[in-house]
Amino acid sequence: MASPGVPQRTRSNNEGEYGPRPQLQVGIGRAIAHHGELLQGVFEGDDDHLHRGLVTLPLPIQQVIATFWPRQDDPIRTRPRNRPKAARAVALTLKHLGFEHWGGDLTIESGISIGYGYGSSTADVVAAIRAIAAASSVVLCRSTICRLAIAAEEASDAIVYGDQAVLFAHREGTCLEHFGGALPPLLVVGFRDGSSAQIDTLRLPRVQYSSEEIQLFKVLRALVFRSVREQNPHMLGRVATTSAEISQRHLPKPHWEAVSRLAAELGALGVQVAHSGTLFGILLDPDKSGAAATAARLAKTVKREGFKDVQTFALNAEGTWLP
């Protein structure tokens, strides 16, 4: 018997046994959006095989809060209603934690636009999994959350890892490489083109990369590693631009030339995109003097050019960054 006040640790085995617990409580989980990718391609895993993978650009200013009200022997309901992936995530997580006979209501309050590549669906799923974990007072590893998220929605992204830089196999839910720290400081002016077409990521054809591109991905991956180690945003800007250029050859985005020209004129670090969405982000160095003013000017320009949802956000940069 553990003494009172000493935390008890129980671990799952493969069957998902977390030890006896009397019942579930109300649980809250959060998850952030992302603003597309800094890098996307195919990468060698430890098994020497190629895996599709990406480095996500987190968008911490948009998030989802999921609240779970558990009820024994009840079905799972979501509010809003049409959130089947989140409902599946609730069911899978309850089962994983040994609460098969439980259901309840999951309320999703999302500040994330759907269908433009902000990862709203993954955020719903991850927030739901975290809400169930909180409801059962269990801490889940990030790798477990990813595995459950993949089971719930086929492909995921790396928002579970927050600002930690990882190369994430988004169709498998595993990390190909943890780069050993947070992404370097970045100031991003993000926006999307005016097209109303919403994108279903899983319906897009899988890109077939050339051997030259596959080799280049090795080098890009190395530069992400280095940019994290040195906390060097310039290197990450170069990675993002090169990755976006490769993507442009396969899934061309309208307005790409105009956006790259704008970034070049400003002396920006680079341009990132949502590889399967309509997002662009112009990357700036937050530690360069006048960065906030440059961002404000840029935001005005892109609005004038007709881009939508213009938002400025910072990553791992000290200070107040007002949109």
Next chain:
Amino acid sequence: MSGAGDYLRIFETPRFARLAPNLYAACFSLMKLMPARFMVDRAEASGHLKRGGSIIETTSGTFGMAMAMIAAERSYDLKLVTSTSLTDPKFTRRLERLGATVIAIDDPTGDGNQRGRLDYLQQTLQQNPETYWPRQYDSPENRLAYARLAEMVIRSFGQIDCLVGCVGTGGSLCGTGGFLREMFPHLRMIGVDTHRSVLFGQPVGKRLLRGLGNSVLPANVRHEMVDEVHWVGALPAYAMAHALFRHHGIFMGPTSGAAALVASWFAYNNPDAATIVIMPDEGHRHADTAYDDQWLASLSGWTVSIPAEPTRIEQIRPADETTWTSFAWNRQTLDAVLASQAHPKTDSTLPVKPDA
């Protein structure tokens, strides 16, 4: 992948040595394993090379050794086509012990007879169309393989401003440099060649420094990527190889000496430029020549002191084996440079002594 396969992958990985505060050397035991393994992997993946299949290549040097090691480990039949002027009995015995068949084509002029070797190779391919020919001279895979070196360099050192490397097929310099320049567009690329190699516009002739330069022009030499070309004679290359061993304990072949000579000069004169030099193989094969005092004493002009700087030339022409020359190539095509050479400016700085 088998354990032995992992061994070769590790064997192809360079060790990095700091030669100066801003100069790192990628020291390979056998650099050519990197393209050889990549090409065989690709040929297996594409179905071109089947289990128990045959490989043929024209090589007199380390690419053959690399292929022979891979062929031995993966049970392929390997034919290597070389020329009588280039055979080195000890090296040939090593290749044969690995199971390779070495065919030496007659070479009356002593320039390697690459044409004769290619003719023989084509005949063999016609008779045995299933045979895999890696084509290290012209296959873009030779260059692509060096993404792995660029990756290792970036992981170890971050931003690179200058890359110095020997040119033979063009694979290592143009491959590594191409990938590094994708990340660092300002990257300066310096090619190291030797006198009487045709790669950068000199007339072909007998070369004392083996494993550097070429008597034919491979497609993997991308002239328009190169900022600067240096022609290093055999003697300063030997002297620099000795210095690498004496001062750093790094036992490399003479071509590495040539590359290190150019790289040290550049790094010293550009202290803010992070510089990488590729050093392709070790000194063991040269124990009876470049590292043998008696053999060296038989060379006219030995001993030499290590030159402090190259002789800058504007008119491309061969020089003797004691000389180190350089030319501002400025990322031009070979044709553009040759065209401008047809209308030479005056150039009286170069001491030229016809080579015996």
